[in-house]
Amino acid sequence: MNGLTLQHVAQIGLAIACVALAIYCAVLARRLRRLNDLESGLGGAIAVMTSEVSRLEAALAQTRREAAGAGAQLAAAVENARNERALWAIQTRMAPVSAPGAGVRMRRRRRSDSDDAPSGAEVSDVA
Template sequence: MDLIADILLAAGALGAGIYCLVLGRRLNRFNDLEKGVGGAVAVLSAQVDDLTKTLSSAQNTAAGSAQTLTDLTQRAEEMSRKLEFQMASLHDIPDTPAREATATPAAPVSAQTTSEPMFVRHRAAEAHQ
């Protein structure tokens, strides 16, 4: 009975050894850096590193562009305020053209503020003629 147990134990050990040998070969092919999954993992790892560097560079560029855009927006708002102020100050200038303003002296303020028109047309007088 001990002999049969030893033979079965040796057969089991031999079967486990063959199984380990076959499994080891499959694992070597699986982890092969050129053909197997190991190669794919290595390539993907390199691509992830490249993408990380590219993403970092893109983030830095975007941050610089955002800062430039913020500066330009502030300058545009400042110029807009200045233009609005200049437009508001133009309302204070009289509507007379520059040639007439220099050719004729300005009338006194009291004469300009009267409510009566300067020239009056009488239609009734024209109808009798």
């Protein structure tokens, strides 16, 4: 071992480090290939998610259009109801004017005992 110098030890260490680094790179390359596989890896998941996002965006746009249409129909229905209410209020106000006997019915007042007696007579209570 007298021929083994410090320079030889450094070169052997470098060679071992290079072999270990080559093995590590090969393992990483294999993992990266599996990760980017479109069938089962992350690439496939990304492709599926992209198509789902596109589908959901289309569904959201359709829902917004339908909601806007429903809002417009609701606004029209509310406006129609307000008009009907105003028309009904006008008709109820005008009804007594147009039909003289159809208005408020008046009751005859009951005559009290003092109204029945002649104007100069007094009413006496006999018990």
